[in-house]
Amino acid sequence: MVYLCTKEILSMILSPFAFEKQLQNLVKTSDNKTYLLAVSGGADSMVLAFLFNKLRDLGYKFQVAHINYKLRGEDSDSDQKVVEDFCKKNNIKFHLYKVSEKDEKPENSIQLWARELRYRFFKEIQAQENLDFLVTAHHLNDQLETFIINLSKASGINGLSGIPANENNILRPLLQFSKEEIYRFAEENKIDFREDLSNKKNDYLRNKIRNEIVPKLSETNDHFLENFGRSVLYLNQTKDFVNHQIDEIEKKLLIKSQENITLNREKLSQETEFVQFEILKKYGFNQTGEIQKIFTAETGSLFYSKEFKLIVNYNELILQNKRKPDKNNKDELLLMVNFDFSENQIAVNFKNIIEIEQINKSFNWEFDAEKLRFPLRLRRQRDGDEFFPAGFSGKKKVSKFFRDEKISILARQEIWLLSDSENSVLGIIPFRQDRRFMVTKNTKKVLTIR
Incomplete structure (x- = not known):
C-alpha cells in the first residue's frame, strides 16, 4: 500500500485536472465557454488565475479583471502590479479599473460601495468582450463566514446554504477548498500573491468573524471546516428539495396571464407560515408582519414590493409588475x-x-x-x-x-x-x-x- 503525504494529496486535489472537472460540473460543458476572472492579488484569486492558465492548452479562454480601490496607498498599487505582471508574463488580457476622484467614496458602507463598483465593472467587461461567466475565488472559509453572518440574520435555509457555486453565471470553483489548502498550494507552486493586511483588523463584521470566531470554532474539532463543508452540501440538497416542494404547492395556487399572476388567497392561508413566506418572498414580500396583514386585509387593499404591486381581491392575491406607465395608455x-x-x-x-x-x-x-x-x-x-x-x-x-x-x-x-x-x-x-x-x-x- 502506498501512503501519500499531505503535500502530494493537496497537489492531486487542487490539480488542473481536478479543477477542470470541478468547472465542468458547474458549467455542465466546457465547449466554447469564455470566462472573466476577478483577481485581487490575494492568494485565493492568484491560485484561481494560475489554475486557469494551466487549462489554456485545453482550449479554455479567459481574461482577468482587477480593481485598484486606492484605499491602502502603495499596497493597493502593489496588488495591481502582482496581477498585471502575472498577466503580462502569461500573455493574458488584463482589464483594470483604478478608482479616481470621480468615484465618490461614502463615509460608511465602504464594503457595499466597493462591491457595487466591482460588479458593475465586471458586467461592463463581460458585455464588451462577450464573456460567458464571471469567476471569483471564494473559498470554504468565505463560505463559513457567510453562514455565520446569515445565521445571525435568521435568513432561513437559503441563507444557511451559503454562497452558491453557480448563480447568475457567476462561478465559484474553489468553494470546497479551505484557505489553508489554498495558501499551501500557492507556496508549493511558487505563486506570487499579496496579503491584504487590512483583513487582520476587526473593523468589519466579516473580519471579526474571520479573526476571532472561526479560529475558536476550529479549535473544537480538527476536522471542523471539512465537516462544515459537508453540512453545507447537505443543506444545499435540502434547499433544492424544499424549493421543489414549494414550487409544486405554488403551481396549485397559481393562475398566470400575460399581465398578472394570481394566487388563491384562501388556499395559501391554509399553508404553513414557512410556505406562505417562501412563495410571497419570490415577489419581494419578505416581512412576516406584512405577510400576516395580506391574509387579513379587506378586498381592494394594496401592498407594494420593489417590483410588484399586490392587490387583495376577495379570495385572490393579484400580483402586477410595477412597470413604467405606457404613454399610449391614457386615463x-x-x-x-x-x-x-x-x-x-x-x-x-x-x-x-x-x-x-x-x-x-x-x-x-x-x-x-x-x-x-x-x-x-x-x-x-x-x-x-x-x-x-x-x-x-x-x-x-x-x-x-x-x-x-x-x-x-x-x-x-x-x-x-x-x-x-x-x-x-x-x-x-x-x-x-x-x-x-x-x-x-x-x-x-x-x-x-x-
Whole structure:
C-alpha cells in the first residue's frame, strides 16, 4: 500500500485536472465557454488565475479583471502590479479599473460601495468582450463566514446554504477548498500573491468573524471546516428539495396571464407560515408582519414590493409588475367639446374610441343634451366618485357599485366612466347610466351614446 503525504494529496486535489472537472460540473460543458476572472492579488484569486492558465492548452479562454480601490496607498498599487505582471508574463488580457476622484467614496458602507463598483465593472467587461461567466475565488472559509453572518440574520435555509457555486453565471470553483489548502498550494507552486493586511483588523463584521470566531470554532474539532463543508452540501440538497416542494404547492395556487399572476388567497392561508413566506418572498414580500396583514386585509387593499404591486381581491392575491406607465395608455380621453344644437339628435359610437376588454355587454344610453355640461370625457374611476344609478333611488359610490356588482379589482382598472366638465359621473360603461341626465318627455335634444 502506498501512503501519500499531505503535500502530494493537496497537489492531486487542487490539480488542473481536478479543477477542470470541478468547472465542468458547474458549467455542465466546457465547449466554447469564455470566462472573466476577478483577481485581487490575494492568494485565493492568484491560485484561481494560475489554475486557469494551466487549462489554456485545453482550449479554455479567459481574461482577468482587477480593481485598484486606492484605499491602502502603495499596497493597493502593489496588488495591481502582482496581477498585471502575472498577466503580462502569461500573455493574458488584463482589464483594470483604478478608482479616481470621480468615484465618490461614502463615509460608511465602504464594503457595499466597493462591491457595487466591482460588479458593475465586471458586467461592463463581460458585455464588451462577450464573456460567458464571471469567476471569483471564494473559498470554504468565505463560505463559513457567510453562514455565520446569515445565521445571525435568521435568513432561513437559503441563507444557511451559503454562497452558491453557480448563480447568475457567476462561478465559484474553489468553494470546497479551505484557505489553508489554498495558501499551501500557492507556496508549493511558487505563486506570487499579496496579503491584504487590512483583513487582520476587526473593523468589519466579516473580519471579526474571520479573526476571532472561526479560529475558536476550529479549535473544537480538527476536522471542523471539512465537516462544515459537508453540512453545507447537505443543506444545499435540502434547499433544492424544499424549493421543489414549494414550487409544486405554488403551481396549485397559481393562475398566470400575460399581465398578472394570481394566487388563491384562501388556499395559501391554509399553508404553513414557512410556505406562505417562501412563495410571497419570490415577489419581494419578505416581512412576516406584512405577510400576516395580506391574509387579513379587506378586498381592494394594496401592498407594494420593489417590483410588484399586490392587490387583495376577495379570495385572490393579484400580483402586477410595477412597470413604467405606457404613454399610449391614457386615463382620460376628451370625447366631445360641444353639442351641435343645429341637430335635435346626435349619436356617438364608442366602438372606434375605446376597447372595452373583459366585458361582453352592449349598451345604448340617451341623454338630455341640454342638461349636460361640456366637454364630455371618458376617464377611469377616482376616489370619491359617486352617481345616481338608473333604476335605483338615491346615490351610490362608484366603488360600492363595483363591489355590489362583484367586479374584480383588475376589471375595475379597465372600466371607463363618462363624465362632464365638472367631473360628474354620467354613467359607468357599459353597466349603468346616471338617471339625472336621462331623456324625459320634456327633452328636446338627445345625445345617444352606444
